[in-house]
Amino acid sequence: DTAVSQTPKYLVTQMGNDKSIKCEQNLGHDTMYWYKQDSKKFLKIMFSYNNKELIINETVPNRFSPKSPDKAHLNLHINSLELGDSAVYFCASSQDFSSGSRADTQYFGPGTRLTVL
Amino acid sequence: DQQVKQNSPSLSVQEGRISILNCDYTNSMFDYFLWYKKYPAEGPTFLISISSIKDKNEDGRFTVFLNKSAKHLSLHIVPSQPGDSAVYFCAASRGGGKLIFGQGTELSVKP
Numbered sequence: 001d002t003a004v005s006q007t008p009k010y011l012v013t014q015m016g017n018d019k020s021i022k023c024e025q026n027l028g029h030d031t032m033y034w035y036k037q038d039s040k041k042f043l044k045i046m047f048s049y050n051n052k053e054l055i056i057n058e059t060v061p062n063r064f065s066p067k068s069p070d071k072a073h074l075n076l077h078i079n080s081l082e083l084g085d086s087a088v089y090f091c092a093s094s095q096d097f098s099s100g101s102r103a104d105t106q107y108f109g110p111g112t113r114l115t116v117l
Numbered sequence: 118d119q120q121v122k123q124n125s126p127s128l129s130v131q132e133g134r135i136s137i138l139n140c141d142y143t144n145s146m147f148d149y150f151l152w153y154k155k156y157p158a159e160g161p162t163f164l165i166s167i168s169s170i171k172d173k174n175e176d177g178r179f180t181v182f183l184n185k186s187a188k189h190l191s192l193h194i195v196p197s198q199p200g201d202s203a204v205y206f207c208a209a210s211r212g213g214g215k216l217i218f219g220q221g222t223e224l225s226v227k228p
Contacts, residue, residue, distance in 0.1 A: 004160070031214055043161070043206065043218040056215055090160050094214060104149050104210040108160035 003027050004109035006091050012115045013081055021076045021112045023091030031055070032074035033092040033106060034066060043090065049074050078114075086116045120144045121209050123219035130226050136194040138222050140207035143188065147209040151216070152181060152192045155204045164205075165192070197226045 004025045013019055025032060033056075034046040047066045048056035054066070063079045078085060092106040122141045130136045138152075148169040153161035167174040167181045167190070174181050180193045194201055204223045208216040 033214070041204075041221050043208075045215055048214050050214075056213070092160075104212070104214060104216060105151065105163055105166060106214075106216060107163060108153075110158070110160045 004091055004093055004107055006089075006109040006112050008112060009110060010113050010115075012117065014117055015081055015083060017081050018077070018079045019081060019114070020078070021089055021091075021114070023074045023076070023109055025072055025091075025093040025107070025109075027093055027107060029093040029095055029107075030071055031094045032068065032071070033094075034074065034076050035090040035092060035108075037088040037090060037111070039087070047074075047076075081114075081116045083116050086114055088113050119220075120147075121207060121217045121219040123205075123207060123222045125222050126220070127223045127225070130197045130224065132199055132226055132228050133196045136192075136197045136201065136224055136226065138192040138194075138205050138207075138224065140190045140192075140219050141188060142190075142209050142217075144209070144211065144217075145188065146211040147217075148212070149210045150181070150183060150190050151208045151210070152179075153206045153208060153218075154201075155206060155221070161206055194224075197224075199226050199228050202226045 007022045031050045033048045037043045046060045049068045052068045065077045068074045088111045090111045091109040094106045151166040152164040155161045165179050183190045204221045206221045207219045
């Protein structure tokens with residue numbers, strides 16, 4: 001009964017390809033996130049969705065497109081992959097912060113290691 | 118501009134002793150702070166948090182201290198156990214769900 005799950009765990013692909021990473025949470029949370037951990041180990045937020053609505057969109061290339069079919073799922077699609085996209089991508093979820101309650105405690109998935117050759 | 122910094126990339130401690138992990142931040146608007154623990158090939162796991170209205174929060178062997186005037190927080194683990202060996206990340210928030218993470222400190226607890 002994994003709380004936040006991601007598939008696949010490892011993804012190796014060629015430059016120029018399009019790939020997707022899937023994320024699902026069974027915690028009943030309303031908000032989901034995508035983070036990127038680069039080679040220097042920094043975890044940086046990319047996107048946040050609250051009830052299927054985009055809330056946070058950091059300066060991420062528009063080759064990255066998140067899609068939330070429902071509040072339990074947030075997928076990440078990447079077009080025209082580049083070498084610099086190689087990283088570990090983490091999905092996370094938290095309670096609904098828009099209700100005014102502090103809901104910054106985020107729960108992370110196991111990560112997807114993307115390698116672009 | 119790194120708003121949250123963990124200046125020690127690694128720390129080695131003997132089992133049973135205290136581990137102290139430090140974190141500094143620059144943005145005075147941060148009002149909520151968290152510590153996460155991460156094992157290799159796993160996602161970060163929430164450990165403990167503290168609101169800026171407090172200066173200390175304790176949960177079992179883990180205590181987080183916040184010094185707002187110094188813009189500094191620390192995580193104390195007492196007593197340290199070999200299973201505590203992991204990378205520890207501090208994170209800060211000013212609301213809205215956006216966490217800013219430090220670069221992590223790798224803790225090694227020797228038996």
